[in-house]
Amino acid sequence: MDTREFLLNECENVRNTLREVLRHEYAAGDSKAFYREFCERLANLKKLIEPVDPADASALATFASELSLLSRLVHQIERSHAGEFSWPFSECLQCLAVPICKENIGLPTEGDPIIRVYADGGLDSYKINLENDLSVLNVGRRIFTIVFPRTLKHQVLLHAIFGHEIGHAAWTIPSHRAKLKSEVLQPLYAHGRLTSTSSATAWLRDLNAPRPVEEIRSQYPDPYYTEIDRDQWDSWFQEFMCDLFGMVTFGPSFLAAHQTLLLTLDPTGYRWGPQHPPYASRKAMLWRASKHLGWDTYGNSFDDAILSANVGHFRDAYIGASIPGPWEDLFSQAQVATAVDALVAILRAASSEPFGMPDEATLLQLVRMLGERVPPCGSDLSGAEKPSNRAIDFRHILFGGWIASISADSRPEAKGPELEFSEINKLCEMGILHQRAIDLHDTRKKEAVS
Amino acid sequence: MALISMYERDNSRTVYRILADQAVKCFDNPSIGAEEKIPLANLARLLERYRYDAFSDHVALGILEALSAKNSALGADSRTAVRHMEGVISALEAAHARVYGGISREDLVRTLQDLLARIASSSGIDEPETRQKLENARRFFVAFAEGLKSA
Numbered sequence: 001m002d003t004r005e006f007l008l009n010e011c012e013n014v015r016n017t018l019r020e021v022l023r024h025e026y027a028a029g030d031s032k033a034f035y036r037e038f039c040e041r042l043a044n045l046k047k048l049i050e051p052v053d054p055a056d057a058s059a060l061a062t063f064a065s066e067l068s069l070l071s072r073l074v075h076q077i078e079r080s081h082a083g084e085f086s087w088p089f090s091e092c093l094q095c096l097a098v099p100i101c102k103e104n105i106g107l108p109t110e111g112d113p114i115i116r117v118y119a120d121g122g123l124d125s126y127k128i129n130l131e132n133d134l135s136v137l138n139v140g141r142r143i144f145t146i147v148f149p150r151t152l153k154h155q156v157l158l159h160a161i162f163g164h165e166i167g168h169a170a171w172t173i174p175s176h177r178a179k180l181k182s183e184v185l186q187p188l189y190a191h192g193r194l195t196s197t198s199s200a201t202a203w204l205r206d207l208n209a210p211r212p213v214e215e216i217r218s219q220y221p222d223p224y225y226t227e228i229d230r231d232q233w234d235s236w237f238q239e240f241m242c243d244l245f246g247m248v249t250f251g252p253s254f255l256a257a258h259q260t261l262l263l264t265l266d267p268t269g270y271r272w273g274p275q276h277p278p279y280a281s282r283k284a285m286l287w288r289a290s291k292h293l294g295w296d297t298y299g300n301s302f303d304d305a306i307l308s309a310n311v312g313h314f315r316d317a318y319i320g321a322s323i324p325g326p327w328e329d330l331f332s333q334a335q336v337a338t339a340v341d342a343l344v345a346i347l348r349a350a351s352s353e354p355f356g357m358p359d360e361a362t363l364l365q366l367v368r369m370l371g372e373r374v375p376p377c378g379s380d381l382s383g384a385e386k387p388s389n390r391a392i393d394f395r396h397i398l399f400g401g402w403i404a405s406i407s408a409d410s411r412p413e414a415k416g417p418e419l420e421f422s423e424i425n426k427l428c429e430m431g432i433l434h435q436r437a438i439d440l441h442d443t444r445k446k447e448a449v450s
Numbered sequence: 451m452a453l454i455s456m457y458e459r460d461n462s463r464t465v466y467r468i469l470a471d472q473a474v475k476c477f478d479n480p481s482i483g484a485e486e487k488i489p490l491a492n493l494a495r496l497l498e499r500y501r502y503d504a505f506s507d508h509v510a511l512g513i514l515e516a517l518s519a520k521n522s523a524l525g526a527d528s529r530t531a532v533r534h535m536e537g538v539i540s541a542l543e544a545a546h547a548r549v550y551g552g553i554s555r556e557d558l559v560r561t562l563q564d565l566l567a568r569i570a571s572s573s574g575i576d577e578p579e580t581r582q583k584l585e586n587a588r589r590f591f592v593a594f595a596e597g598l599k600s601a
Binding site: 041044048059062104105106107123126137138147164165171178235239242261262271273275276 | 487489511
């Protein structure tokens with residue numbers, strides 16, 4: 001059996017595996033879409049392999065690589081069946097991500113990417129796998145796979161971290177990338193301590209850096225570890241951009257998830273790597289962004305004193321009670337404000353709605369429902385003969401969950417023992433599901449009238 | 451231990467050579483365009499990157515993946531390899547200059563994407579005006595493929 005014959009045999013194996021994969025139930029989207037896409041890719045590849053010259057080693061290697069990719073993708077899709085992840089959340093995530101990830105290349109195959117979700121092991125497995133490889137031959141509609149840590153599958157409050165990953169997804173769209181570079185990144189690196197690789201290196205080697213930085217430098221005295229090269233500098237700025245992206249898409253819940261997860265993996269908050277700047281510098285930037293968006297005073301004028309106090313506690317815990325330290329504070333208020341405003345404009349232009357703070361009545365309703373151990377959503381629980389349910393953004397449900405997570409049992413309507421974080425998450429997940437039903441009912445009602 | 455290990459191979463020139471050859475076949479016989487949507491879409495994507503000079507496909511790690519010990523700079527350098535697209539970009543630029551002279555990247559990409567879309571949907575390809583445009587586009591992709599072979 002020569003290579004060409006083996007590859008054609010493998011095409012059949014992939015086809016059979018794909019058929020087996022469809023025995024599962026898939027939620028969060030239409031399995032027909034990815035089945036059709038897979039079949040088209042496989043058919044295209046087979047068409048290319050059949051006439052290949054057996055001496056064309058380069059083409060054969062490329063086809064082998066493409067088949068491996070398809071095989072891996074089928075395996076990942078197999079793990080995306082219902083039950084493996086929080087599908088109410090993933091549906092909301094898709095609604096948020098798809099508009100910003102839509103291609104515009106003028107062809108019939110373009111359009112919405114197909115988004116699939118699966119769970120993987122490890123706290124660090126939050127990611128979106130993007131089909132953005134320049135040396136991939138065989139993509140009709142792009143397939144994005146969203147990965148959740150298996151153990152955190154129902155912890156919807158932490159899933160707000162995906163706002164950052166959507167930023168990376170947006171970066172893969174060339175027209176968005178051009179705008180992100182010129183309108184978001186350029187203002188950030190135009191001034192300050194990270195304007196160049198040499199200034200970034202000087203910043204890492206600053207003798208006045210906080211103690212944790214000194215300790216890390218002592219552990220790794222080789223100058224290589226504090227030498228920032230161009231690739232690293234580019235990666236760092238992309239991470240800063242994606243953090244802002246997370247914030248403007250998911251709101252304060254992103255800040256809470258960001259801090260909780262990143263400080264778990266790096267409790268010092270000061271470690272850096274080839275792809276990420278120290279958490280402390282990211283938090284400092286987000287503090288300035290919060291200030292620009294008015295989150296530093298949000299809740300101060302609420303009528304409900306308990307809610308106002310709890311929002312204040314949230315602010316202290318996850319945004320920061322005071323101005324960042326001089327080493328961490330890399331960007332001016334004006335730089336961050338320009339970047340945030342540009343991001344908001346980019347999202348709106350792509351028909352993706354940026355996060356807007358909930359009004360007091362909405363937040364109070366959600367927190368109260370949690371206190372009563374009721375899934376928080378826009379359900380009218382007044383007992384009225386004609387309930388007046390309302391639309392509530394799922395991101396507000398997450399925010400309500402975070403407020404409840406730090407407010408202990410301070411509310412009078414709180415029933416029973418203090419809510420555990422896992423309970424809050426389950427209630428919020430159910431709340432998102434209930435809200436979907438409310439929104440669907442509302443949509444059908446409007447359709448019936450029109 | 452993996453069955454085989456080797457240094458990562460950059461397939462970009464081979465990929466775009468194959469795609470360019472497929473496009474030329476479509477221009478020679480537009481009736482097959484509807485069955486060749488995938489190659490045409492991938493060429494349209496390449497052109498979109500050319501329009502915005504967006505060729506770095508550095509693949510970012512997940513937000514927490516970047517923090518895990520095995521990916522920390524304070525350990526082995528685990529940065530994902532960046533593809534080297536210089537050969538593909540040079541071939542594009544050469545084909546652009548040879549066939550379309552001084553028109554801007556923006557105009558070039560709009561023109562080519564429009565024609566690829568027409569081929570893919572088999573619409574409006576018989577009009578005399580379109581035929582000349584199709585011939586120019588064909589010459590572009592022939593030049594592009596030749597540039598990739600010689601790179």
